[in-house]
Amino acid sequence: MMPTLALKNVNKTFGHGTNEVQVLTGVNFEAVAGEVSLVIGPSGSGKSTFLTIAGGIQTPTSGEVLVEDRSLLALSGKARDAFRLNQIGFILQAYNLVPYLTVADQFTLVDRVKKQGNLSTTELATLLEQLGIAELTQQYPGELSGGQTQRVAIARALYQNPEIILADEPTAALDSDRVKVVGSLLHDLAKQHHKAIVVVTHDLRLQEFADKTYKIMDGRMTLS
Amino acid sequence: MFLALREIRHEKLRYGLIVGMIVLVTYLVFVLSGLAYGLAQQNTQALDTWDASKIALNSDANDSLSQSLITKQTTDKLSLTKHEAYVGQAGVVAKAKGQAKLSAQFLGIQKNQFIYHRLTTIAGHKPTTNHQILVDDSFKDNGYRLGDKVTLNSLTGKYQIVGFTHNAKLSVAPVVYGTLPTWRSLSHVTPTYQAGGIVSDRSTFKGAESSLRTLSLSQFINKLPGYSAQNMTFSFMIGFLMIIAMVVIAVFLYILTMQKLPNYAVLRAQGIPAKVLVTTTITQALLLVVGGLLIGAGLTALTVSVLPFGVPLAFNVPLLVGVTGGILLTGVIGALIPVRIILRVDPVSVIGG
Ligand SMILES: Nc1ncnc2c1ncn2[C@@H]1O[C@H](COP(=O)(O)OP(=O)(O)O)[C@@H](O)[C@H]1O
Numbered sequence: 001m002m003p004t005l006a007l008k009n010v011n012k013t014f015g016h017g018t019n020e021v022q023v024l025t026g027v028n029f030e031a032v033a034g035e036v037s038l039v040i041g042p043s044g045s046g047k048s049t050f051l052t053i054a055g056g057i058q059t060p061t062s063g064e065v066l067v068e069d070r071s072l073l074a075l076s077g078k079a080r081d082a083f084r085l086n087q088i089g090f091i092l093q094a095y096n097l098v099p100y101l102t103v104a105d106q107f108t109l110v111d112r113v114k115k116q117g118n119l120s121t122t123e124l125a126t127l128l129e130q131l132g133i134a135e136l137t138q139q140y141p142g143e144l145s146g147g148q149t150q151r152v153a154i155a156r157a158l159y160q161n162p163e164i165i166l167a168d169e170p171t172a173a174l175d176s177d178r179v180k181v182v183g184s185l186l187h188d189l190a191k192q193h194h195k196a197i198v199v200v201t202h203d204l205r206l207q208e209f210a211d212k213t214y215k216i217m218d219g220r221m222t223l224s
Numbered sequence: 225m226f227l228a229l230r231e232i233r234h235e236k237l238r239y240g241l242i243v244g245m246i247v248l249v250t251y252l253v254f255v256l257s258g259l260a261y262g263l264a265q266q267n268t269q270a271l272d273t274w275d276a277s278k279i280a281l282n283s284d285a286n287d288s289l290s291q292s293l294i295t296k297q298t299t300d301k302l303s304l305t306k307h308e309a310y311v312g313q314a315g316v317v318a319k320a321k322g323q324a325k326l327s328a329q330f331l332g333i334q335k336n337q338f339i340y341h342r343l344t345t346i347a348g349h350k351p352t353t354n355h356q357i358l359v360d361d362s363f364k365d366n367g368y369r370l371g372d373k374v375t376l377n378s379l380t381g382k383y384q385i386v387g388f389t390h391n392a393k394l395s396v397a398p399v400v401y402g403t404l405p406t407w408r409s410l411s412h413v414t415p416t417y418q419a420g421g422i423v424s425d426r427s428t429f430k431g432a433e434s435s436l437r438t439l440s441l442s443q444f445i446n447k448l449p450g451y452s453a454q455n456m457t458f459s460f461m462i463g464f465l466m467i468i469a470m471v472v473i474a475v476f477l478y479i480l481t482m483q484k485l486p487n488y489a490v491l492r493a494q495g496i497p498a499k500v501l502v503t504t505t506i507t508q509a510l511l512l513v514v515g516g517l518l519i520g521a522g523l524t525a526l527t528v529s530v531l532p533f534g535v536p537l538a539f540n541v542p543l544l545v546g547v548t549g550g551i552l553l554t555g556v557i558g559a560l561i562p563v564r565i566i567l568r569v570d571p572v573s574v575i576g577g
């Protein structure tokens with residue numbers, strides 16, 4: 001089966017000369033539609049760097065990123081924007097909501113920019129219900145707790161109905177019950193809606209929802 | 225528009241301050257332009273009503289009508305038509321019993337000529353004898369009435385106000401229209417002098433005598449004492465004000481944009497095209513500037529309506545369009561400066577470690 005998202009021998013270094021740090025070393029990774037791929041590693045191991053390269057926000061120093069066998073790196077800046085908007089749902093680690101938009105407006109903004117392929121009103125209502133944030137639509141991000149913010153961010157990413165969902169520590173601020181809700185939601189999305197889901201985290205509680213788990217340590221990734 | 229409006233709604237104080245600043249700048253520019261135009265008008269209003277295109281003066285008069293004398297000998301050699309008219313100017317102080325003294329410009333004209341025909345009265349009639357005068361309506365604002373007997377400088381005779389005319393100002397002083405003989409008395413010259421100048425409404429007119437120098441009316445106006453200097457002063461003030469306004473608005477918009485960069489980085493990470501963010505920023509700047517302009521214009525209108533007599537505030541359409549366009553342009557340029565920064569915003573910056 002063709003992987004939806006693949007990284008081939010990806011290296012990433014920051015800085016030059018004596019300041020040079022190698023953050024990713026020879027990373028090989030595959031995510032397929034219908035599966036939750038988990039990447040577990042401690043803080044500073046290169047998880048966020050890996051995820052931004054996979055999502056086309058950053059370019060690797062060397063190596064290849066393939067989306068359905070097409071090179072992401074060969075795309076123009078504009079085409080990469082369109083790719084992010086249409087095919088990728090980012091759940092960012094922190095600060096990922098626009099502060100001057102209410103929760104409802106966060107979704108309206110998506111509608112303004114991406115005119116089709118978003119969730120229907122009833123699908124959105126169900127999603128918000130599942131995540132326990134249906135009552136919060138008129139609130140501004142500044143009025144939400146950390147956990148609520150994180151769940152709104154998850155809903156926002158899923159609203160675009162992307163083929164690939166990239167989540168960076170999506171459960172960092174959540175208690176165990178909420179972790180279960182988010183974990184099974186991601187699992188269902190993979191199974192029922194055939195999404196390729198990539199979650200990077202140090203939260204071992206998510207392991208039970210994963211189809212496969214990679215370990216990352218000092219920028220080296222291994223399939224366990 | 226969506227993002228631009230939502231953000232303004234959420235940050236009312238911050239955007240309110242910017243609009244407030246634009247209002248003040250707009251107001252200042254409008255009022256200054258109005259004053260400049262108003263003053264310029266009061267320099268030339270009387271001349272404008274004549275609708276003339278040339279004036280011939282004594283070549284030794286340094287282009288000043290009040291300094292110019294033309295002899296009857298000279299005028300006899302010219303073949304003047306109904307398109308030409310004599311005029312003589314003298315500075316006067318007018319005084320009537322029980323009234324304050326008024327400094328004015330006396331203009332002596334001849335009854336059967338075109339300047340006389342083109343004068344309009346808002347009350348009374350045009351003078352028909354040497355001891356009658358037609359005066360600018362600012363005399364009325366100062367308490368003078370029809371029928372008042374007025375002395376001019378130290379002349380012994382009395383001159384009766386037989387009519388008021390509107391908008392008769394020359395060199396920012398009200399005009400007193402009378403006859404050429406009265407002008408001769410005021411200038412202390414004998415009847416060998418026909419007039420101070422010859423005005424024509426033909427653009428081809430030329431006073432073909434070596435003692436005469438013919439100017440176009442706009443040349444003549446630019447030589448009016450203080451006129452060019454005054455206009456230049458105002459132009460500089462307005463120009464500098466526009467530049468300062470542009471810098472201030474640009475700095476504000478720049479700071480504002482810098483503060484929004486983290487939000488823009490989030491939006492970029494979500495795949496929102498940079499174009500949308502640039503459009504948002506420019507739309508927002510335009511909304512702020514247009515809002516400020518409208519309020520500033522409203523304030524100006526209010527000022528005009530409560531301003532006392534005598535403050536020369538006047539507007540015309542090209543002036544208003546120019547000022548408004550200038551401020552709008554200022555806002556757009558101010559908003560365009562940070563565009564480069566928006567285009568280079570790095571979504572990675574918000575993806576925390
Ligand atoms: N832009 C950068 N410049 C220099 N070093 C960086 C940069 N981004 C990340 N790093 C370094 O790379 C390492 C991995 O970072 P990151 O991918 O954010 O780890 P994680 O998300 O697993 O905590 C860290 O040591 C971090 O300091």
Ligand SMILES: [Mg+2]
Pocket residue numbers: 047048049093168576577
């Ligand atoms: Mg991280």
